[in-house]
Amino acid sequence: MLAPxxxxxxxxxxxxxxxxxxxxxxxxxxVTVRDSSGRPVADAVVIVDxxxxxxxxxxxxxxxxxxxxxxxxxxxxVGSTITFGNLDPxxxxxxxxxxxxxxxxKLFGQGQTRPVQFDRPGLVAIGCNIHDSMQAFVHVVDxxxxxxxxxAGRVTIRGLPGGSHKVRVWHALLxxxxxxxxxxxxxxRSTLPVTVRLRRPAPMxxxx
Amino acid sequence: MRALTAAMWIxxxxxxxxxxLAQSDLIGAEAFDVDVDxxxxxxxxxxxxxxxxFGKLREGGDGGDPQVRAGIAAADVAWKPQLGFNFSGLVSxxxxxxxxxxDVGLSEAYLxxxxxxxxxxxxxxxxxxxxxxxxxxxGSNWAVTDSITPSAANSWIGEEVKVLGLEGNVEHRFGEHExxxxxxxxxxxxxxxxxxxYRGWALHDVRATTNADLPLPPLSASTAPYxxxxxxxxxxxxxxxxxxxxxxxxxxxxxxxxALYYDNRGDRESSRPSGAAYQTSWRTRFWNVGAMAxxxxxxxxxxxxxxxxxxxxxxxxxxxxxxVDFATAYLLVTRQLGPGRLSVRGDWFETHDNSxxxxxxxxxxxxxxxxxxxxxxxxxxxxxxxxxxxxxxxxGRQLYGGIAADQDQTIVQSSLRIGL
Numbered sequence: 001m002l003a004p005x006x007x008x009x010x011x012x013x014x015x016x017x018x019x020x021x022x023x024x025x026x027x028x029x030x031v032t033v034r035d036s037s038g039r040p041v042a043d044a045v046v047i048v049d050x051x052x053x054x055x056x057x058x059x060x061x062x063x064x065x066x067x068x069x070x071x072x073x074x075x076x077x078v079g080s081t082i083t084f085g086n087l088d089p090x091x092x093x094x095x096x097x098x099x100x101x102x103x104x105x106k107l108f109g110q111g112q113t114r115p116v117q118f119d120r121p122g123l124v125a126i127g128c129n130i131h132d133s134m135q136a137f138v139h140v141v142d143x144x145x146x147x148x149x150x151x152a153g154r155v156t157i158r159g160l161p162g163g164s165h166k167v168r169v170w171h172a173l174l175x176x177x178x179x180x181x182x183x184x185x186x187x188x189r190s191t192l193p194v195t196v197r198l199r200r201p202a203p204m205x206x207x208x
Numbered sequence: 209m210r211a212l213t214a215a216m217w218i219x220x221x222x223x224x225x226x227x228x229l230a231q232s233d234l235i236g237a238e239a240f241d242v243d244v245d246x247x248x249x250x251x252x253x254x255x256x257x258x259x260x261x262f263g264k265l266r267e268g269g270d271g272g273d274p275q276v277r278a279g280i281a282a283a284d285v286a287w288k289p290q291l292g293f294n295f296s297g298l299v300s301x302x303x304x305x306x307x308x309x310x311d312v313g314l315s316e317a318y319l320x321x322x323x324x325x326x327x328x329x330x331x332x333x334x335x336x337x338x339x340x341x342x343x344x345x346x347g348s349n350w351a352v353t354d355s356i357t358p359s360a361a362n363s364w365i366g367e368e369v370k371v372l373g374l375e376g377n378v379e380h381r382f383g384e385h386e387x388x389x390x391x392x393x394x395x396x397x398x399x400x401x402x403x404x405x406y407r408g409w410a411l412h413d414v415r416a417t418t419n420a421d422l423p424l425p426p427l428s429a430s431t432a433p434y435x436x437x438x439x440x441x442x443x444x445x446x447x448x449x450x451x452x453x454x455x456x457x458x459x460x461x462x463x464x465x466x467a468l469y470y471d472n473r474g475d476r477e478s479s480r481p482s483g484a485a486y487q488t489s490w491r492t493r494f495w496n497v498g499a500m501a502x503x504x505x506x507x508x509x510x511x512x513x514x515x516x517x518x519x520x521x522x523x524x525x526x527x528x529x530x531x532v533d534f535a536t537a538y539l540l541v542t543r544q545l546g547p548g549r550l551s552v553r554g555d556w557f558e559t560h561d562n563s564x565x566x567x568x569x570x571x572x573x574x575x576x577x578x579x580x581x582x583x584x585x586x587x588x589x590x591x592x593x594x595x596x597x598x599x600x601x602x603x604g605r606q607l608y609g610g611i612a613a614d615q616d617q618t619i620v621q622s623s624l625r626i627g628l
Contacts, residue, residue, distance in 0.1 A: 089587045089627075091238045092292060097325050105292050109238045127294060127325065175460070199384075201460035203508050204502040 029185055030156045031192045033149050033169060039139055040153025041171060041196060043073040045137075048157050049166040049184070050146040053141055055144045061085055061113075062126075062136055064092045069126065069136035073172070078121050078142045085113040093129035100124050123170075133204045137172055163187055173198040241288065241300075242628040243350045247356075248282035250274050253617030254605075256358070258306050258414065258448040259408050260437075262425045262478055262605045263593040264574070264598040265356070265619050266306070269551035271611075280305060281413075282625065284315065286348035296320050300348055302417055309438070313417025315350065331377045336418060336442075339373075339452050340390060341365045341468055343510045343628050352413050354510075354551040355580035355595040356623045359538035360409040361496070361514045361555075367416050368403055368441045369470070371450070372396040383459035392454045395444050397472045401518030404437035405532045406431070408602055409557040416441040426567040426608040434521070434529075436482035444486040446475035446489040462502035470494050474522045478530070488566035493519040494534070506544035513537040526565030532570050533557045548583025557600075574600025585624075 012191050029048065033041040057079035062184050065087040067119040076082065082095050086108055093116070094105040100122030105114040109129075118124065118140045128134040140148065149155045163189050175197040251277075255261025256268025270443070286300035300315040318335025342362040344352050351367070352358045358366065369512050373394030380387050396418075403410075416422065421438040450472035458464040471493045479488035494516025501509045513534050521529030531623045536557035540547050558573035565571065576598040585591050597618045605612040 016323075090241075093293070094323075095293065104293060107238070115426050130296075132288070199460060200502055200505075202458045202464040203502055203510075 010046050016116060022033065027187070028156055028158045028190055029160055029167070029192060030154060030188055031149070031167065031169070031194060033153045033155075033171070033194045033196060035196060036189075037199050039094065040151065041061070042149055042151045042153060043071075043137050044149040044155075044169055044171040044174075044194075044196070046149065046154070046155050046157060047139070047141060047143065047170070048160060049168065050143070050145050050160050050163075052144045052157065052159075054142040056082070059083065060177045062138075062182075064094070064128070064134070067131050067134060070111045072136045073135075073139075073148055074138045075141060075146050078140055079117070079119060080140070081115050081117045082138060083113050086110055091130065092134070094126060095129055096124050096126045097126040098122070098192050100197055108201070130155045136171070139170070144149060146160060166195075167192060169194050169196065171196060171198065173201065175199050214236045229532045231351075234291070239287060240477075241284070243282075243284045243288040243349045243351070244626045244628075245283070246282040246624040246626070247413055247621060248276075248278040249619055249621035250276050251617070251619045253619075254611060254615050257425060258308065258423060260423050260425060261614070262602060262609055262611070263408060264408075264410045264576070264600055264615075264617055265596065266414060267619065269447060269617065277547045280505065280596050282415075283513060284349035285421050286315075286347050286451055289317040294321055294323060296322075298348055300350075300416075302349070302415060302416060304417075307414065307420055308423055309421045309618055310417070310419045313419040315415060315417055320530055327381045331379075333377060334374050336372050336396075337375075338365060338370055338372065339375075339392065339468070339470060340454055340515075341369065341498075341512075343512060347376075350415060351625070354540060354542045354549065354582065355553065355578060356592045356621055357411050357413055357580075357596050357619075359512065359540070359553060359555050359580065360411050360536045360540060360557045360576065361512050362626075363413070364404060364412050364536075367410075367412075367414055367422060368400045368439075369397060370416050370418070370442055372442075372444075379440070379456075386456075386458040389454070390456075391451070391470070392450050393449050395447070396442050397450060397492075398445045398474050398478075399439050399441050399443050399487060400472055400474075401492040401520070401530075401532070402435070402441075402487075404559065405490075405518060405520075405530050405570050406435070406604075408570070408600070408604075409534075409536060409574065411555065411576055411578075411596065414495055420538045421470070425604075428604070428608050430567040431562065432485070434486055434488065435591075436481075436485045436487050438483065440487060443464075443487060445480050445487070445600075446478035448473045450474070464500050466494045466496075466498045470516075472495070474584075477522050483545050490520045490530075492516065503541070508542050510540040510542075511538065529564060530568070530570070532559050533562065533563040533622035545581070546583070548581055549583070551578070553578040553580075555598075572600060572602040572604075574598060574602075588627050588628075590625045591624070593621075595620050600616055 033044040046188040063085045091107040100120040124138040230549040252269040256263040283303045302315040320333040322331040344358045370392035375392035376392040452470040454468040474489040474491040479486040496514045498512040511613045538555040540553040542551040555576040561570040578596045580594040582592040
């Protein structure tokens with residue numbers, strides 16, 4: 001009666017070790033970003049520096065509505081295409097001078113769309129040459145471990161390999177060099193609470 | 209000097225049609241704005257200044273009996289070509305039917321250059337425009353953004369401080385600080401100070417066009433032989449170049465500050481026949497200090513303080529015929545409320561006459577309080593509702609107009625702004 005235990009015991013242990021390793025290689029990390037008043041921070045981009053293959057390119061739409069880019073922050077894999085659509089009853093002139101992707105979409109009106117492909121990783125700041133108050137940010141990434149926080153300030157990065165990783169948190173109004181802070185995730189924990197200091201922007205200058 | 213005037217006009221206007229026509233989309237429908245402001249109002253108190261009285265608002269009552277009015281307050285057409293990434297332009301015309309005489313005129317016409325986005329960015333514009341003073345106006349039709357009626361300070365800018373100028377600007381970012389410097393030379397603002405002296409401060413959204421003649425209230429017997437009953441704010445009489453300079457600073461806080469100094473360098477002895485009398489160039493200088501702050505995610509506060517002096521006429525042993533110090537300030541708080549914005553504003557204003565007060569008294573002091581709600585109705589329409597009360601004491605009313613020096617006036621009005 002003891003023989004089966006002797007035979008399957010080591011096997012069971014090996015299976016358990018494999019499962020544990022597999023679990024470690026597929027850990028999820030939930031990052032919650034709050035400001036210094038404890039309020040959730042939406043549209044914070046979280047990038048975990050871990051080895052991983054870039055996901056396939058996608059197609060995303062950023063609309064111009066009520067003189068705002070909607071959404072104003074997106075995270076896309078390298079090679080993705082973003083379509084800019086104008087829903088406002090007046091023209092916009094969308095541009096970027098950011099090194100990863102410089103482009104200019106000359107005046108286009110309501111109901112019109114313009115696609116732009118993003119082939120290099122990095123942060124691309126986008127503006128409207130007619131309306132200075134309009135801003136959008138495209139994070140072009142070559143990692144599967146990047147996303148942005150939701151309205152609750154929360155984002156879950158799935159399938160992380162085991163070990164300790166650097167976690168970069170970026171927000172357009174974050175008071176830090178390059179609007180970004182870097183932390184180290186504790187591999188024994190599946191959550192990472194982050195508190196950031198945000199700027200409250202001054203009212204925009206008027207056009208005269 | 210004529211050469212400089214011509215250069216301003218040519219660089220600001222004549223330079224662009226050739227370029228503009230080279231790009232067909234510059235004359236498409238979307239390069240034009242058409243705005244119509246439908247107004248309904250009930251106004252009490254004294255006769256309005258546009259009707260020749262001393263009234264402090266765009267409209268007046270009938271000697272104390274409230275007047276109900278409805279109609280078009282203004283219609284604007286603007287062409288706003290974009291010439292590549294760095295050049296843009298604006299040509300706008302306004303029809304304001306309650307302006308006596310020429311009620312249609314050129315509002316602004318300029319060519320603007322702005323360099324590509326960078327830590328240091330330069331821009332320049334040339335043509336006809338309002339100097340960058342108002343924190344309450346915006347857009348191709350220079351519309352009031354937070355209310356129907358702007359503050360006393362910016363009402364005056366709208367009616368008497370329009371220039372034909374060359375303006376340069378440089379913006380630079382020092383870490384988290386943004387600094388901008390602006391400087392300009394200009395002509396065609398010789399009459400600035402006339403309304404402020406003889407009528408005093410007012411609160412209204414009438415905008416001077418290049419050909420507007422704005423009425424003055426009854427003048428003193430000593431002034432009437434020398435001053436026409438109207439003023440033409442855009443006239444150039446002395447061919448002297450004026451200037452203004454402005455600095456902006458935005459620290460890493462939710463607030464931005466600005467300061468401007470303006471001097472039209474007018475030759476106060478140069479005059480031109482006008483009507484049965486003359487219009488004479490005024491020497492007008494003023495400072496304007498402004499601030500805007502985000503108090504929270506939905507609330508913005510704005511404030512301006514303006515002070516200066518205006519002079520006209522030769523030196524005499526008893527002083528200069530008109531020598532008036534002026535000052536005004538306002539605080540505006542606007543908060544997002546429901547679909548629109550609720551704004552409350554308080555104004556204070558005064559003028560102090562330094563000469564010949566016994567025969568030509570232009571002293572004044574007063575205050576105003578406003579409550580307004582502006583909400584979008586549709587992509588193409590906005591509705592505004594406003595209550596504005598103004599109280600002022602001006603001895604000239606009694607001395608030259610035969611009404612009480614102390615007057616209160618209230619307007620309740622709605623504005624339906626339709627944009628096409």
